[in-house]
Amino acid sequence: MHHMSHRCEFWIAVLAIGQxxxxxxxxxxxSPNASVAPHGHDKRSTRKVAALSPDPSTRRQAEAHAHxxxxxxxxxxxESDLALDEFYKAAMADPGNEPLVLELSRRFLxxxxxxxxxxxxxxxxxxxxxxxxxxxxxxxxxxxxGKNDLAIGANRTAIKKxxxxxxxxxxxxxxxxxxxxxxxxxxxxxxxxKQPETDAEFLxxxxxxxxxxxxxxxxxxxxxxxxALDALTRAVKLNPANPVLRLRLADGLNLMGDxxxxxxxxxxxxxxxxxxxxxxxxxxxxxxxxxLRGSDQKHAVEQLEAMVRDDxxxxxxxxxxxxxxxxxxxxxxxxxxFQKALLFRPDFQSTYYVLARVQIILEKNQExxxxxxxxxxxxxxxxxxxxxxxxxxxxxxxxxxxxxxxxAAEVIARATDPKQLDENFYFQLGAVYERxxxxxxxxxxxxxxxxxxxxxxxxxxxxxxxxxxxxVKLDQARQMIEKAVKLEPxxxxxxxxxxxxxxxxxxxxxALEQMLKAVExxxxxxxxxxxxxxxxxxALKQPEKAREAWRKSxxxxxxxxxxxxxxxxxxx
Numbered sequence: 046m047h048h049m050s051h052r053c054e055f056w057i058a059v060l061a062i063g064q065x066x067x068x069x070x071x072x073x074x075x076s077p078n079a080s081v082a083p084h085g086h087d088k089r090s091t092r093k094v095a096a097l098s099p100d101p102s103t104r105r106q107a108e109a110h111a112h113x114x115x116x117x118x119x120x121x122x123x124e125s126d127l128a129l130d131e132f133y134k135a136a137m138a139d140p141g142n143e144p145l146v147l148e149l150s151r152r153f154l155x156x157x158x159x160x161x162x163x164x165x166x167x168x169x170x171x172x173x174x175x176x177x178x179x180x181x182x183x184x185x186x187x188x189x190x191g192k193n194d195l196a197i198g199a200n201r202t203a204i205k206k207x208x209x210x211x212x213x214x215x216x217x218x219x220x221x222x223x224x225x226x227x228x229x230x231x232x233x234x235x236x237x238x239k240q241p242e243t244d245a246e247f248l249x250x251x252x253x254x255x256x257x258x259x260x261x262x263x264x265x266x267x268x269x270x271x272x273a274l275d276a277l278t279r280a281v282k283l284n285p286a287n288p289v290l291r292l293r294l295a296d297g298l299n300l301m302g303d304x305x306x307x308x309x310x311x312x313x314x315x316x317x318x319x320x321x322x323x324x325x326x327x328x329x330x331x332x333x334x335x336x337l338r339g340s341d342q343k344h345a346v347e348q349l350e351a352m353v354r355d356d357x358x359x360x361x362x363x364x365x366x367x368x369x370x371x372x373x374x375x376x377x378x379x380x381x382x383f384q385k386a387l388l389f390r391p392d393f394q395s396t397y398y399v400l401a402r403v404q405i406i407l408e409k410n411q412e413x414x415x416x417x418x419x420x421x422x423x424x425x426x427x428x429x430x431x432x433x434x435x436x437x438x439x440x441x442x443x444x445x446x447x448x449x450x451x452x453a454a455e456v457i458a459r460a461t462d463p464k465q466l467d468e469n470f471y472f473q474l475g476a477v478y479e480r481x482x483x484x485x486x487x488x489x490x491x492x493x494x495x496x497x498x499x500x501x502x503x504x505x506x507x508x509x510x511x512x513x514x515x516x517v518k519l520d521q522a523r524q525m526i527e528k529a530v531k532l533e534p535x536x537x538x539x540x541x542x543x544x545x546x547x548x549x550x551x552x553x554x555x556a557l558e559q560m561l562k563a564v565e566x567x568x569x570x571x572x573x574x575x576x577x578x579x580x581x582x583x584a585l586k587q588p589e590k591a592r593e594a595w596r597k598s599x600x601x602x603x604x605x606x607x608x609x610x611x612x613x614x615x616x617x
Contacts, residue, residue, distance in 0.1 A: 109139035129153070133161060140169040143176060150182055154189070162186050170199070177207030184216045188223070196220045204236075209243050211250045218254055227262045231269075234258065238276060245285035245294070252276040252297045274301050281306065288314060288324055296331070304335055311335075326352065326359075333365065342369055360390035371403060379403050394420065398429045405433065410440040428458045428465050435477065444481035451477060468498040475504070479511055487511065505529040506539045513546035522546050537567040541574050544581065553584040572602035579610065 116131030129152060136142065136149050146169040153162035166183040169175060184199035197220055203213030214237040221230035237251050255273035259266035277297045285291055291310055299307035311328050318324040329348045336345035346369055352362040367382030383400040386393065397420035404413035414437045421430050431454035438447035451474045458465040475490035491508040494501055509525035512518040526542045533539055544560035547553075560578050567574060579594035595611045598604065 105138045109135040109142070112138065113145075125156075129156065129158075129161075133165065136165050137168055140165075141172050141174075143169070143179060146179065147182060150186065154186065159186060159190050163190060170202075177203040177205075177210050177213060179203075180206060181210065181212035181216055184213065184220075188216060188220050193220050193224055209240050209247060211237065211247045215250065215254060218258075222258075222261055227258070227265070231258060231265070235272070238272060243279075245280045245283040245290055248276045248280040248283070249285075249290060249293050249297060252280070252301075253293070256297070256300055270301055273297065274303060277301065277303070288318055288321075292324065292327065295328075299331065299335065304339070308332065308335060322355070326356065330361075333362075337365065337369075342373070345369065358389045360386045360393065363389070364393075364396065367399070367403075371399075376403050376407050380407065380409075392423070394424050398433060401433045401437070405436050405440055408440060410437040413437040413440075426453075426457065428454050428462065431457060432465075432470070432473075436473065439473075439477050439480070442480075444477055447477045448474075448481055448483075468494045468501050468504070471497070472501065472504050472507070476507060479507070484511065484515065500528075500532060502529040502532040502536075502539070505532075506536075506542050509546065510542040513542065513549050516549055519546060519550050523550065535566050537563045537565075537571070537574065540566065541571075541577060545577055548577070548581055548584065553581050557581050557585065570597070570601050572598045572604065572607075574598075575601070576604070576607050579607075583610075 112131045112135035116128045116135060119125075119128035119131060129149075132145070132149050132152070136145050140146065146165055150162040150166050153159070153165065163183075163186050166179060166186060170179050170183055180199050180203035184196045184203060187193070187196035187199055197217060200213045200217035200220065203210065204217065207213065214233055218230050218233045221227075221233060234251065234254055237247075237254075240247075243251075252273040255269045255276065259269045259273075277294060280294055281298075285294065291314055295307045295310035295314070298304075298310070311332050314324060315328045315332070318328075329352050333345050333348040333352070336342070336348065346366065349362045349366050349369075352359050353366070356362075363382045363386035367379045367386060370376075370379035370382060380400060380403045383396055383403065387396050387400065390396070397416055401413040401416045401420075404410070404416060414434065417430055417434050417437070424430075431450045435447045435450035435454060438444070438450060451470075454470070455466060455474070458470075471490045471494040475487045475494060478484075478487035478490060488508065488511075491504050491511075494504045495508070498504070505525040506529040509522040509529065512522035513526070523543075523546045526539065526546055529539045530536070530543050540559050540563035544556045544558075544563060547556035547559060557578075560574065560581055563574050564578065575594045575598035579591045579598065582588075582591035582594060592611060595607050598607050599611070
């Protein structure tokens with residue numbers, strides 16, 4: 046049954062080709078020219094005369110038809126090499142058939158048979174009326190073959206024959222850029238820009254070439270912008286209807302910094318082609334990018350939310366929404382968006398880390414550790430996995446585990462990217478060692494942090510407070526804390542440290558002044574501040590105020606040591 050079907054298809058093809066040969070019709074993409082009877086003449090008599098005529102051109106066309114028909118049959122049987130050979134013979138027999146030559150040269154290039162493509166094209170361009178299109182294609186193939194002089198000549202002929210056809214300029218420009226001739230390349234584009242009555246596609250393509258020139262020769266980037274914008278402005282006046290052209294036009298304006306006109310065209314496309322997913326999604330992505338670059342978060346969010354409504358699996362849109370929510374300190378919302386992004390793109394490594402960071406900020410440290418475990422299972426060990434794990438364990442007050450992961454992060458960074466070991470890293474490592482009770486190591490890392498960044502206020506304060514709380518190096522601690530307060534004079538945390546070190550230096554009155562400032566600037570009630578305030582009032586022999594401060598501290602956070610002070614007979 047299979048063989049019968051195949052044979053049937055074969056004979057249908059043969060009959061179809063025979064009909065084509067009899068009527069002179071061919072396929073639109075790859076067909077030889079055919080002799081057509083003059084209007085009103087009997088076609089049968091024309092065929093008879095043609096068959097008897099010794100005219101060489103008629104015989105060549107008949108030969109071309111035969112080879113073309115054989116090529117079609119081979120194509121239908123998936124015999125691409127045999128088909129190409131027959132089409133080649135057809136094109137060589139009938140070099141005036143431009144559509145056949147162009148399509149065949151494209152196929153030869155696709156098959157990496159540059160020599161065959163050149164042979165077909167040089168044969169076709171030898172014809173008296175060969176078009177600029179053929180010469181432009183010949184110039185491109187010469188360039189691919191490394192024959193730059195011939196490429197330049199062919200492209201110049203293409204421009205001469207068809208001065209409002211961009212391909213000749215484009216190919217010549219590319220050859221000149223490859224030959225490190227930027228001046229000549231710019232001259233080619235400027236010559237194209239002077240052509241009158243060019244269509245929108247020509248002008249948009251020319252603007253893209255100007256932009257390409259700017260990227261290739263950065264020193265000229267600013268100088269070419271007016272030239273590109275002029276071409277785009279001319280294209281805007283032509284008001285092309287084709288949505289692909291309009292999208293390219295808007296992209297060009299956007300790239301050249303004409304955000305207003307680019308946005309107008311994008312919004313027009315969005316309105317007109319809202320029911321065409323590909324156009325709609327591309328336009329929304331571009332609008333979102335414009336709004337993001339312009340810090341217009343409201344409109345950026347509108348476009349991104351529309352994108353995920355139309356395509357709930359759009360991981361990129363969720364990522365942008367997550368970053369915007371993060372920047373606005375909407376951490377719950379950011380976490381939700383990042384989780385959705387990972388759901389649809391589980392191999393996007395950096396999303397695991399930004400999600401874990403948000404979860405740590407939200408004090409959801411166990412969830413952060415679970416996120417990092419997923420990353421650890423999918424990707425090789427790296428600095429971020431270990432560093433964020435250290436932060437999460439520190440948030441859980443499991444300081445020994447935190448030290449373990451921070452140490453692992455340090456080892457990885459030393460081996461792969463030492464720049465990651467900056468002052469922020471050493472600040473975190475110093476803090477976790479202090480909380481783990483290893484004050485000697487903590488001091489080493491805080492000092493390392495301050496060597497890298499002497500004005501790191503948080504580190505100045507932390508190390509100074511650590512010394513003050515332990516009653517050691519008090520004068521040095523005071524200097525560090527005073528420097529931190531000078532850098533951030535309204536920091537309740539730093540003012541508390543300054544009050545505390547003054548208290549440790551037996552200066553309770555100055556200590557009280559700083560502690561009252563700390564209470565004033567605190568964004569929310571802090572148990573430690575009121576505990577310190579109570580101690581200072583007690584040292585100043587003001588027991589009622591001391592008890593009031595300790596009671597406020599206990600109301601914020603229960604603490605046995607403070608309760609003992611409140612219950613002590615000396616506090617009454």
